[in-house]
Amino acid sequence: MIRGVTRRLMLLDTASLYFRAYFGVPESVRAPDGTPVNAVRGLLDFVARLVTDHRPDDLVACMDADWRPAWRVELIPSYKAHRVAQEHGEGPDAETVPDTLSPQVPVIEAVLDALGIARVGAAGYEADDVIGTLAGRAGGPVDIVTGDRDLFQLIDDRRGVRVLYPVKGMATLTAFDQAALHEKYGVDGPGYADLALLRGDPSDGLPGVPGIGEKTAARLLERFGDLAGIVAAADDPASPLTPTQRKRLTAAAAYLEVAPRVVRVATDVPLPAHDPALPAAPGDPAALDALNARWGLGGSLTRVLSALAR
The missing domain is CATH 1.10.150.20 (5' to 3' exonuclease, C-terminal subdomain)
Known part of the structure; x- marks a missing residue:
């Protein structure tokens, strides 16, 4: 909050969203060299739609610096253990692990950086913990965009914290405040x-x-x-x-x-300095042009740039 002006903050559970993008956009969406970029372009379209529909003043793409922190595993050794097996091609669900998603993650990160959208992670913590910390520090309303129900625990009407939860892909988002949460689960x-x-x-x-x-x-x-x-x-x-x-x-x-x-989501994570303000124009136009040429971001990039400019 600056000089009495309330700023709306949007926090993206980035991995949750690009995972949904990967499965929601056909793998036939490819770069000029034939490399799949469905998760990249799908996430850009999500961001364009979110910015257009919800008009945040600040936006942070929250990242998993460590998706299976040692301190959580020490307490419950089974925590996300099956995902380790999947990553190594083991276990009954190994075939469900997308083998063309991982190479797209660095591209997503590079595009977000070139756009000038804040991207924040913290060593030893998951994106959920980054979101919990930023939501706790916010001086105005907060929209948390995630496909992970764990973040429902942060919903707080008094502080204006709600969750925008994708029902199917990202075409339909359900806004969860305390009333909606209580109606569905009987809890706050x-x-x-x-x-x-x-x-x-x-x-x-x-x-x-x-x-x-x-x-x-x-x-x-x-x-x-x-x-x-x-x-x-x-x-x-x-x-x-x-x-x-x-x-x-x-x-x-x-x-x-x-x-x-x-x-419970950590709310006291030491975070790196960052500027959450939503950019009106790309932070690094030359880098963005190069990424567009390399990966063929096409209409998805155009839509993001138009949304930011508005």
Whole structure:
């Protein structure tokens, strides 16, 4: 906020978005030399649409400097372990790993840099943590654009933080504020982190509490307030937990002790200096021209430049 002027900040969960772009744009979209650039061009189209539709003053492309931080793995060794196997072509889901996406990531980074769009990551942290930190520092409303439900935990009406969540590709975005979140999951922002760790998430290697699904977790949170209240109830023989629920929660005590530090987004990450202001023109026109010639960014680049100029 500068001189009483409220600035709207948009934070992109960049990897989540270019992954969706990769699967949403045909691989037949290629550079002049035949290299696939579907993720590059798809992400540029996403950015153009977001800037046009939501008119942010500031925009930051948040990056995974470390998508599997050692401090999270130390607490829960299974954290994203299956993705390591996939990257090495192991396991039953290995065939789902896109082998033409990784080479496009440096191109995406170079194009964002040439456009002058801030790109921020921090050693030892995921993009989620960068987003949590920047959202916490913001002096105005914040739109978080992500296909990752984990970031629902940052939703906060009081501070104007909402999540724009793609329903299908990026053609349709659903805006989640506290009312929408409560309607769908029965919890508020911070409560979503507790819901997620109780329910578990196989895609992130989080076991959850066996036998406690999403609906049961929501009911427990409604009754006992938060995870601490649920754990206290499990330790209290007089609490209204069923014997089965008490047994399941007690058996998962070691997991419940460490899971909050893994699931909850960090909000105190030391970030590099950056200028979040959305550029009206490319920061490095010569570099952008060279990238366009090399990768054939075509109409996608034109649309981004038009959106920024407006």
